[in-house]
Amino acid sequence: MGRSPCCDKVGLKKGPWTPEEDQKLLAYIEEHGHGSWRALPAKAGLQRCGKSCRLRWTNYLRPDIKRGKFSLQEEQTIIQLHALLGNRWSAIATHLPKRTDNEIKNYWNTHLKKRLAKMGIDPVTHKPKNDALLSIDGQSNKSAANLSHMAQWESARLEAEARLVRESKLRSHSLQQHQLGNSGFSSSSSASTSSAPVANKPEGPPISSRSLDVLKAWNNGGWLKSTDGHNVGGGDLESPSSSLTFSENAPPIITSGLGESTMPMIEFVGSSGSSETGIVKEEGEQEWKGYESSVHLPEYKDGIDNTMSFASSLHELTMSLDGTWITSDSLRTSTDAIAEEGFTNLLLNANSDDRSLSEEGGGESNNNSHGNGSGGSGSDLYEDNKNYWNSILNLVNSSPSDSPMF
DNA sequence: AACCGGATCAACCGCCCGGTA
DNA sequence: TTACCGGGCGGTTGATCCGGT
Numbered sequence: 301m302g303r304s305p306c307c308d309k310v311g312l313k314k315g316p317w318t319p320e321e322d323q324k325l326l327a328y329i330e331e332h333g334h335g336s337w338r339a340l341p342a343k344a345g346l347q348r349c350g351k352s353c354r355l356r357w358t359n360y361l362r363p364d365i366k367r368g369k370f371s372l373q374e375e376q377t378i379i380q381l382h383a384l385l386g387n388r389w390s391a392i393a394t395h396l397p398k399r400t401d402n403e404i405k406n407y408w409n410t411h412l413k414k415r416l417a418k419m420g421i422d423p424v425t426h427k428p429k430n431d432a433l434l435s436i437d438g439q440s441n442k443s444a445a446n447l448s449h450m451a452q453w454e455s456a457r458l459e460a461e462a463r464l465v466r467e468s469k470l471r472s473h474s475l476q477q478h479q480l481g482n483s484g485f486s487s488s489s490s491a492s493t494s495s496a497p498v499a500n501k502p503e504g505p506p507i508s509s510r511s512l513d514v515l516k517a518w519n520n521g522g523w524l525k526s527t528d529g530h531n532v533g534g535g536d537l538e539s540p541s542s543s544l545t546f547s548e549n550a551p552p553i554i555t556s557g558l559g560e561s562t563m564p565m566i567e568f569v570g571s572s573g574s575s576e577t578g579i580v581k582e583e584g585e586q587e588w589k590g591y592e593s594s595v596h597l598p599e600y601k602d603g604i605d606n607t608m609s610f611a612s613s614l615h616e617l618t619m620s621l622d623g624t625w626i627t628s629d630s631l632r633t634s635t636d637a638i639a640e641e642g643f644t645n646l647l648l649n650a651n652s653d654d655r656s657l658s659e660e661g662g663g664e665s666n667n668n669s670h671g672n673g674s675g676g677s678g679s680d681l682y683e684d685n686k687n688y689w690n691s692i693l694n695l696v697n698s699s700p701s702d703s704p705m706f
Numbered sequence: 707a708a709c710c711g712g713a714t715c716a717a718c719c720g721c722c723c724g725g726t727a
Numbered sequence: 728t729t730a731c732c733g734g735g736c737g738g739t740t741g742a743t744c745c746g747g748t
């Protein structure tokens with residue numbers, strides 16, 4: 301379909317913004333809000349296209365932007381979220397409220413990607429490059445595969461939530477007008493409709509932050525073991541199954557064993573067996589019933605008044621769509637104690653290597669220090685891999701207090 | 707001092723999607 | 728149903744910075 305040109309061939313200015321232009325844009329938005337971006341340049345007296353103005357505002361002029369170096373915490377958050385969400389910078393940015401997606405993207409491309417590569421981790425898949433070592437026992441592959449499933453599911457869930465938000469807004473539009481300011485239930489896209497010169501990104505707890513708790517429950521549910529070995533190992537892995545059921549208009553359906561929900565909209569059944577290493581169960585098939593067929597979570601769309609729940613053999617987590625998670629206490633206890641070693645140390649090491657490529661570990665150093673081919677490397681690398689993924693789940697687990705994003 | 711190459715990051719480009727007439 | 732519009736997103740570019748030679 302044909303589109304009218306945005307800013308080309310009409311004598312509009314391109315390139316770096318001058319302070320004067322910034323001032324004009326700022327002054328206009330502060331007074332009027334941005335309104336229609338396309339119409340803004342003319343009104344503000346700028347020889348720019350609306351898109352350029354929008355970018356300048358969202359990436360630079362917005363008052364709630366934090367500039368400067370990324371903290372280690374932020375770095376970890378980015379990496380971990382990238383492992384889950386991939387190059388979905390806007391989604392990642394919603395968890396780093398004062399950072400823009402562009403900034404995060406740049407930082408990833410210029411810093412973190414390289415650092416991960418140096419650590420021997422594929423920045424795209426977040427899997428160790430040297431998979432051969434790890435696939436000896438197949439466990440890490442299995443783990444990675446599961447996490448991949450998880451990421452896919454998370455992706456699908458995000459889409460479903462976006463849909464949910466839209467419909468929720470439609471349904472309760474008038475109601476929301478009374479509740480302006482404290483809804484805490486918005487998305488980055490919807491937030492941008494505001495004409496006020498405030499952040500386009502939501503300040504309140506982003507949906508994703510809550511939703512990641514699903515993964516937490518997932519973790520606790522037994523297919524991944526936390527680093528401290530607490531809980532999730534033994535009992536859960538022995539548990540026959542856990543399932544998640546999304547129901548449209550009915551209360552959450554939680555099944556165990558062979559899961560016999562009558563209205564299974566989406567159901568994950570982890571039929572686990574014992575795992576001596578505790579990462580994932582190895583022998584039995586971790587089955588994700590209905591996963592492929594329900595990636596779209598189609599029935600979820602009308603769930604405004606519904607409840608999404610996740611239950612495992614030990615823990616139960618419920619998100620009611622008024623925007624709150626209801627978690628069982630046991631869920632928390634297992635996560636609080638999780639050691640932060642592993643990934644953090646990896647990062648710190650890589651960090652120092654980054655600055656000063658000392659020989660003590662450097663160059664291939666990180667590979668060497670953590671997974672050197674010769675000295676027991678396989679298990680070391682395997683441990684690193686385990687820690688790495690555990691750390692990703694730790695992010696989820698430790699969210700409310702430990703992470704800047706929650 | 708000049709040059710060079712890598713690093714950084716603001717800005718642009720093109721595509722996509724939802725809303726709407 | 729279709730075409731168009733506005734806006735968002737991710738990928739890429741290019742100007743600038745910076746350290747090494």
